[in-house]
Amino acid sequence: MVITLAAGKKINDSLQTRNILCVLLLLGDILGLLLSFSICLWLRLGQNLNGFDPLIYVFFFLVLTGLYLADTYHPDTQIAGLRAPARILISNFVVAAIIAALIYCSGIWAKDLLLKRGILLPSLGLFTIWAMASRIGAAQWAKSQAQHSRWLILGAGQKAILFGKTFLERSSLGRLIFLTTGEQNTNELTENHRVSVGNLHELTEWSQQAWSGVVVATPTELSDVQMQQLMQLRLSGVSIYGLPDICETLWYKLPSSLLQDNWLAFGAGFNLTADSISQKLKRLVDMILSCCLFVFLSPLMLLAALAIKLDSPGPVFYAQIRTGLEGKPFKVYKFRSMYQDAEKRGVQWADKQDPRITRVGRWLRITRIDELPQILNVLWGEMSLIGPRPERPEFDVKLRQEIPYYDLRYVVKPGITGWAQVMYPYGASVEDAYEKLAYDLYYIKNYSLALDLAIALKTIRVVLLGKGR
Structure with missing residues (x-):
């Protein structure tokens, strides 16, 4: 059997992209804080950043914690109608208020040269611009990458269709291509422009294309030839999922209607x-x-x-x-x-x-x-x-x-x-x-x-x- 390794190199796995994006944003924030602080220090005092004062650690910790609590590491999400840049403004404003209060209450202002000359708050303002720009760029990049993502779904039964609907409602992870046995009703699938339908017997041709992942949702067992084709995809770098596994990976949940006794018996986890x-x-x-x-x-x-x-x-x-x-x-x-007596009428x-x-x-x-x-x-x-x-x-x-x-x-x-x-x-x-x-x-x-x-x-x-x- 010939394994097409080149296909795996073309895969743009949206799940990995999402996780990597969060890490890159965090690293970018740390770099942005260092640069902002160094620039303000040089402009105000003509000094370079040599070593770290404990106060700077506290400053960095407060800023990064605020960004996490405001959920700014998922730049494509909205909370109460606010996108990530707006949440950054609010978070950093609160952090600035906390820093000012700490400086005032502790009396550090008169003792510490960095604080006396106004370094922390100006650097926070400069960093805010950096953080907002990075979120805007990250959101646009993630959206452009998701548009090229394609998922192959084997089967079009009731559970597969339910998964497809949830995927389209909750995700911007690209297109879905359902491969059916020819006996399944696909009218409900073709109503969405992000969905295409093919035949499961043509898996050989479909497997030659690049995929972000393959979801096995067919209620019947696959033939030996089809299993070999899936193995070839897997070895070429394409992830293969069952329905519970893809829900666990995408949305961090396990819908009980998709579970089966054998999956629970032989699956990993449940260590607690x-x-x-x-x-x-x-x-x-x-x-x-x-x-x-x-x-x-x-x-x-x-x-x-x-x-x-x-x-x-x-x-x-x-x-x-x-x-x-x-x-x-x-x-x-x-x-x-x-x-x-709020429940006098019953539970x-x-x-x-x-x-x-x-x-x-x-x-x-x-x-x-x-x-x-x-x-x-x-x-x-x-x-x-x-x-x-x-x-x-x-x-x-x-x-x-x-x-x-x-x-x-x-x-x-x-x-x-x-x-x-x-x-x-x-x-x-x-x-x-x-x-x-x-x-x-x-x-x-x-x-x-x-x-x-x-x-x-x-x-x-x-x-x-x-x-x-």
């Missing part, structure tokens, strides 16, 4: 449920951080309790039965965010504009302060700081009937925050529960301390941007 070392390490981290958070956030929780008491009659805390590890019920504690989904929520309660939910008493649940071992959110048993009954593999979310301890909470917008329905489960399954399969750290940072971003729920 099998590795006792990971479980013990996670528990140790939970205990240490929970104690620190409880001490550090106690003043905030006292203020929240006082605000609840002054806003509406009723208790400060609210206890509710939730489903925990291995489906065992436990009592979860929250600050009360609804009026007393209901919480709505985004729920009239049962008090004025203070709405702010508690937006900032997620209402969840802070669950630190006690973590200390008692009923919850983890990070994991799938525990659901109410009354809802579990219905969701278990509607959603495949729903109970998999309870093979780990529930958490105060989780991957679904930082990746999926507000929602309260069966459809929303299905989407959140997809993210929970991704977390369970790919658990690591690095992923927990990413969730913690994204949770801070969610709170600061007012997306709590």
Whole structure:
């Protein structure tokens, strides 16, 4: 068999491009900070940058953290209608205010020559121009690269079509070419100009072209010849995905409707449920951080309790039965965010504009302060700081009937925050529960301390941007 290695060199993998772009932007920001600081230092004092003052490390850290929290490393996304350049302006303005406050409160201004002559803030202004220009250029480049991306989909069944619709709605990753068996209805596919349809029996001809990736979604087994053609594509540098794998790679989730028992049995991951070392390490981290958070956030929780008491009659805390590890019920504690007797008409989904929520309660939910008493649940071992959110048993009954593999979310301890909470917008329905489960399954399969750290940072971003729920 002849392997066409040249095809792999022509591949423009949009997934790798997206990840590389984030790294390049980060490296560009570090370079931009160095250049901006060096230019301002030379213009103001006629000096070159020799060595690093600890204050400069703090300055760089604040700027880069602000850019991360404002999600500026995904230049093609919008948050509250704001593109990356606008978010950079807001982030750097906040950082400038923090720096000015630190300088004023600490009295460094009169002691440090760099600060006295005005180096940090002018360099931040110069860097802002650099960062905005880099995002505009990166977004245009990523868009032009995506237009040349082409994905080959083997099969056009119901699941393949569902994947195609989601791909076209959520991604700017180029075109889709579906190869069908000839018996499948393709009318629904050809309505979109970014979709083409071919015949699966012509895989030999299609495999000679350059692809960003191949998704195997055919419900029937491929022939030996077709498997050899896929192997040739794989060895030439083209990634081959099943439907669960491509969703995991593209969108960091695992839709349960695409899973099968054999995939779960033989697939990689799910180490948190099998590795006792990971479980013990996670528990140790939970205990240490929970104690620190409880001490550090106690003043905030006292203020929240006082605000609840002054806003509406009723208790400060609210206890509710939730489903925990291995489906065992436990009592979860929250600050009360609804009026007393809010569920006198029975159990209901919480709505985004729920009239049962008090004025203070709405702010508690937006900032997620209402969840802070669950630190006690973590200390008692009923919850983890990070994991799938525990659901109410009354809802579990219905969701278990509607959603495949729903109970998999309870093979780990529930958490105060989780991957679904930082990746999926507000929602309260069966459809929303299905989407959140997809993210929970991704977390369970790919658990690591690095992923927990990413969730913690994204949770801070969610709170600061007012997306709590």
